[in-house]
Amino acid sequence: MNGDGGFSWTLQELSTAKRYGLGLVTIVFHDGFYGNVRRIQKNRYGARYFASDLTNPDYGKLADAFGIRSARAYTPQELAGVLADAVPANEPILIDVPVGEFPSPWHLIHEGVPRPAPLAPDAHLVQRAGV
Numbered sequence: 001m002n003g004d005g006g007f008s009w010t011l012q013e014l015s016t017a018k019r020y021g022l023g024l025v026t027i028v029f030h031d032g033f034y035g036n037v038r039r040i041q042k043n044r045y046g047a048r049y050f051a052s053d054l055t056n057p058d059y060g061k062l063a064d065a066f067g068i069r070s071a072r073a074y075t076p077q078e079l080a081g082v083l084a085d086a087v088p089a090n091e092p093i094l095i096d097v098p099v100g101e102f103p104s105p106w107h108l109i110h111e112g113v114p115r116p117a118p119l120a121p122d123a124h125l126v127q128r129a130g131v
């Protein structure tokens with residue numbers, strides 16, 4: 001399971017899955033952005049977006065080029081249906097899931113854990129630069 005950004009860093013693994021006939025089910029949540037980076041740009045940097053939008057491949061054609069199956073699912077129900085077929089098939093499949101903007105997950109990940117106050121943007125840059 002990956003975002004469209006993360007998937008593109010490792011998509012060559014489709015070749016490995018094909019070569020060894022692995023039952024690898026790959027789900028790409030496809031929002032067209034490095035979504036978490038964009039969220040930081042929106043919330044901390046006044047929506048000054050830079051280099052967080054993606055130009056993605058056509059996932060059906062990409063799967064085809066590797067000789068593996070593909071599917072698309074627009075809803076959780078559709079995804080459940082695709083997975084019900086994909087898992088027992090025991091062969092590689094690339095599943096494209098077009099999505100909109102995701103809410104931040106951090107309140108779930110850090111639930112109950114006290115977090116330091118976020119740095120002001122300038123303080124963040126100064127700290128990183130070591131000045």
Ligand SMILES: Cc1ncc(C[n+]2csc(CCOP(=O)(O)OP(=O)(O)O)c2C)c(N)n1
Nearest residue numbers: 003004005006007009031033034035036037
């Ligand atoms: C190789 C690499 N480069 C940069 C990062 C920093 N980074 C972490 S998540 C992320 C964006 C992920 O985007 P995507 O996979 O599309 O997930 P989304 O937040 O959109 O759901 C980046 C650039 C990283 N983890 N690994």
Ligand SMILES: [Mg+2]
Nearest residue numbers: 003004033035
């Ligand atoms: Mg993304």
